[in-house]
Amino acid sequence: MSVQGPPAGSATEAPVLEARAVGKVFETFERAPGMLGVLKNFVARKKVDVTALADIDLSIHRGETVGLIGANGAGKTTLVKILTGIVPASSGEARLLGRDSFNLTNAEKSRLALVMGQKSQLWWDLPPIDSFHLLREIYSIDSGVFESRVQAFTRMLDVEDRLKIQLRQLSLGQRMKMEIIGAFLHDPDVVFLDEPTIGLDLVSRETIRQFLVKLAEERGVTYVLTSHDLEDIEETCRRIIVLDEGRIAFDGDLAGLTNQVAGKRAVEVHVEPGGTKNLGPLEAALAPLGAEITARAADSVTILVDAVRMRDVVPVLFENLAVRDLSIERQPLEHLVREIYSQSGRAGASLARGREGPGAT
Amino acid sequence: MTPFATDVSQATRARDGAGSQASRNLRLLWRSVGYEFRKRIQFRTGFVVREMMNGAVEPIIMLFVYAALYRSAGAEGTGSLRGWSFDEILKYVAGLLVVRKLVFHNRALDVSTEIFEGRITKYLVMPFRFFVLVQGRFIQYTLLQVVLAGLVWGIGYGILGDRWLVPVSAAATVQAMLLVGLGSYCCFLLYFIIHSLAFWLDVVWSLLVMAWFFIAFTGGSSMPVSQMPAGLARVFEYGFPYWTISAPIEVMMGRLGPGDVARGTGILVGWLISLEVLRRFVWRRGLAKYVGAGM
Numbered sequence: 001m002s003v004q005g006p007p008a009g010s011a012t013e014a015p016v017l018e019a020r021a022v023g024k025v026f027e028t029f030e031r032a033p034g035m036l037g038v039l040k041n042f043v044a045r046k047k048v049d050v051t052a053l054a055d056i057d058l059s060i061h062r063g064e065t066v067g068l069i070g071a072n073g074a075g076k077t078t079l080v081k082i083l084t085g086i087v088p089a090s091s092g093e094a095r096l097l098g099r100d101s102f103n104l105t106n107a108e109k110s111r112l113a114l115v116m117g118q119k120s121q122l123w124w125d126l127p128p129i130d131s132f133h134l135l136r137e138i139y140s141i142d143s144g145v146f147e148s149r150v151q152a153f154t155r156m157l158d159v160e161d162r163l164k165i166q167l168r169q170l171s172l173g174q175r176m177k178m179e180i181i182g183a184f185l186h187d188p189d190v191v192f193l194d195e196p197t198i199g200l201d202l203v204s205r206e207t208i209r210q211f212l213v214k215l216a217e218e219r220g221v222t223y224v225l226t227s228h229d230l231e232d233i234e235e236t237c238r239r240i241i242v243l244d245e246g247r248i249a250f251d252g253d254l255a256g257l258t259n260q261v262a263g264k265r266a267v268e269v270h271v272e273p274g275g276t277k278n279l280g281p282l283e284a285a286l287a288p289l290g291a292e293i294t295a296r297a298a299d300s301v302t303i304l305v306d307a308v309r310m311r312d313v314v315p316v317l318f319e320n321l322a323v324r325d326l327s328i329e330r331q332p333l334e335h336l337v338r339e340i341y342s343q344s345g346r347a348g349a350s351l352a353r354g355r356e357g358p359g360a361t
Numbered sequence: 362m363t364p365f366a367t368d369v370s371q372a373t374r375a376r377d378g379a380g381s382q383a384s385r386n387l388r389l390l391w392r393s394v395g396y397e398f399r400k401r402i403q404f405r406t407g408f409v410v411r412e413m414m415n416g417a418v419e420p421i422i423m424l425f426v427y428a429a430l431y432r433s434a435g436a437e438g439t440g441s442l443r444g445w446s447f448d449e450i451l452k453y454v455a456g457l458l459v460v461r462k463l464v465f466h467n468r469a470l471d472v473s474t475e476i477f478e479g480r481i482t483k484y485l486v487m488p489f490r491f492f493v494l495v496q497g498r499f500i501q502y503t504l505l506q507v508v509l510a511g512l513v514w515g516i517g518y519g520i521l522g523d524r525w526l527v528p529v530s531a532a533a534t535v536q537a538m539l540l541v542g543l544g545s546y547c548c549f550l551l552y553f554i555i556h557s558l559a560f561w562l563d564v565v566w567s568l569l570v571m572a573w574f575f576i577a578f579t580g581g582s583s584m585p586v587s588q589m590p591a592g593l594a595r596v597f598e599y600g601f602p603y604w605t606i607s608a609p610i611e612v613m614m615g616r617l618g619p620g621d622v623a624r625g626t627g628i629l630v631g632w633l634i635s636l637e638v639l640r641r642f643v644w645r646r647g648l649a650k651y652v653g654a655g656m
Contacts, residue, residue: 026652086485086653106382106488114486121483125400134396137389138489140381 014098015059016190016222017083021092022056024078024246025049052078053246056092060239062189063220067233069337070243076226079243080192083224084114096190110139113188117195121179122167128178129163132185139186146185153181156211173204180208184215193225197232205232212236230337242340249340257340265310266294267303269317270325276301282320289313386493393497394504401505411468413509416461419582420454427454443588448524449614453585455517455526456610460537461582462510464605465545467552467569469502470495473559482653492553492644499549503542529615536622537609543629544605548576550636557640560647581607587616601632 029045031037053075060066070076081087082094085101094101097108104112115121122131129150136146154160157177162170170178176196183191193212197205213236215221225237233240240257242250250257276296283293291305291313301321305313310328317323402408431437431447440446445453472495475481484491517525528534555572559565577583580602586594587607597603604625611617617625 081653084486086482087651088649109486109488112486114483116482119479119482123396125403126396130396134389134392137385137392138487140385 013061015095016062016097017058017060017224018095019056019058019079019083019092020094022053022079022082022089022094023051023091024053024075024082024087025051025090051246053082053089056246056248058241058248058251060222060224062222063216064239065216065223065237066225066239066241067237068224068226068241068243069230069233070226073245074243075246076243077194078246080114080194080224080226084112084192085109110186111189113183113186113191115179115183115191115193115196117176117193117198120167120175122175122182124168125166127164127166128170128182131167131178132163132182135182135185141186149185149187150181153184153211156214157181157207173200176200176204177208180211187219188221190222191224193223193227195227196225197227197229205229209235242337244340257337264304265307266329267305267310267313267317268300268327268329269303269321269323270300272322272324273299275299275322282316285316285320286313289316386489389489389493390497390500393494394501397498397501398505401501412505415466415468415506415509416464417458417513419577420457420461423457423583424451424454445585445588450585451524452526452614453610455514455521456613457582457606458517459510459514459526460541460606460609462506462513463503463538463541463545464576464580465499465502465549465552467555467573469498470549470552470556472553472556473565473569476557476559476647476651477563479653481651485648485651485653495553499546503545526610526613528613532619533612533615536619537612540604540609540612540622540625540629541606543626543633544601544609547601547629547632547636548605550633550640551576554636554640554643557643557647560650576602576605579603580605581610585611587611599628601629604629 026049028048028050029041030048032040032046056075056079068076068079078087082089083096083101085096085104088102096104097111099105099108122128123134126134132146132150135141136143141149150163151160154163157180159174159177159181162174162178167175167178180196197208200208209232212223212225216223216236223237225233227233234254239253240250241248242257276298279293279296279301282301286292286303286305289305289309289312291303291309293301294304295302303313303317314326317326401412427447427450428437431440431442431450434440434442436442437447441449472481481491484494514526518527528537551572552569555568556565558568562568579597579600580586581597585607586597586603589597608617608621608625612622
């Protein structure tokens, strides 16, 4: 599944989100270790400025679906907080719907929604339907419209029978679906989703992605989605912004990202059983072409190769292996992002783990 | 097809005019009062401990202390200590049991926790004033405590009859309740301000306990302010706690008259305005400092 349909906005329209040289510096205190350190801190604390964001320039138009990617501490959430007006920028200017983000009026706030995967938007002690009624008052939603939206959204996300159960008693997946319904009840134009699928099972993640894609297509809603699950980004966003140490390392679409990192392809070659016992000659033949073997099994081998060298590599494969079948796939997004990070001298480890291991955050 | 169409969309845009804003806040206020009620009564033990026993222990202890004091001074009959007979002290304690229930308690707020844990973040992107929800809690607290205070008064009167505090007149009761209501709102504002210090500090709960002791002592929870040394009593009479706790009881007992009530109302309104200005200032400065932890 991927985002289809015509773009709802265009470059000629005024951007709905804009950042000009936005920077954010947090003031914190350095704590020296040990007893002496504690006493020193008590008398005189050492103030330290931590730069979370520096010189961020971007503009997002109506209907754009933007994935914000970055390792832990890269500045994704800080950027979302600044764009939504939760915290002020230390320097530069952030604008949402044409107004300074930190001084939004209620009219602008009513066109905005925020979903936080790690913080509940709804009231913990109340059943979701009661929280929705509170939101109806907050956003002045017409009661007929409210009823039809609750009905439609709960059906789309398959939580119709969970509306009257206290939020704290719902499963994580059901709770997150309710959070997303709550965020969309007032028909927002701009939606920020911060890790909306964190901790969810595959089915719930897929349901949520489908919901987001459907609303993007039908309503032209502008999304800014941050996630460590790059599959979320791939399937719901057309534009990708990679943040690295508070700066934009890449801003463009998936194809652009592929081009920027030389466009690797993963070639999976299926051979006769036992045909991968001696891969020495193949490795030697691939090395001058910049290709490498990344995985091997008794009857298959996977090779990572620059897209531009593909035409040279394929004959080498047939010369050195008893090929039964062969498939070529685009490099997974996390590999692309890891390349971006390695280009800027960082491992991007937490990001690259997104789909690979239990250490994913 | 999702239920979004242009006409529908237009209908749901929050109106930003002053009138609609005010009526929306009012609707929201009443809805939040209802939800707060449900939250308070959903756990029976919590309800009994927090709502019913609230403000009951201290006056009862005070009664035993006063009984010992008057007995040791040989004044338990018709004698008096600093203008208060033991019978009057009994009525004062009865008044405390009722009035203390009505005065807003910091336990009813959890704003500092919401700030610490970053739970206010969600409200910052919504088109309404967060304070409206907090006011809902004040109204819920007051309405519930009025019922409970009425019950306490009725039970006390049923058991002790005229030895219990019986207001000298209906007018005195109304005047006393006006003072308690204004004073309780001052307490609410003060607690909200201290909770808001969570934007900067992590010792908010200590400050709240200190504030409660200050309010209780200067308000006359331990002894009637007019029984305290004259210099101290004169100073305390400029504070809102005195007009919230001690003075209303004395109004119901007939020891203070309408002139005192007028003066007290003026002092309370002055405090109320000052605290409201301070609340807005602290909240605004706090938001500029907020980092939205835990998001």
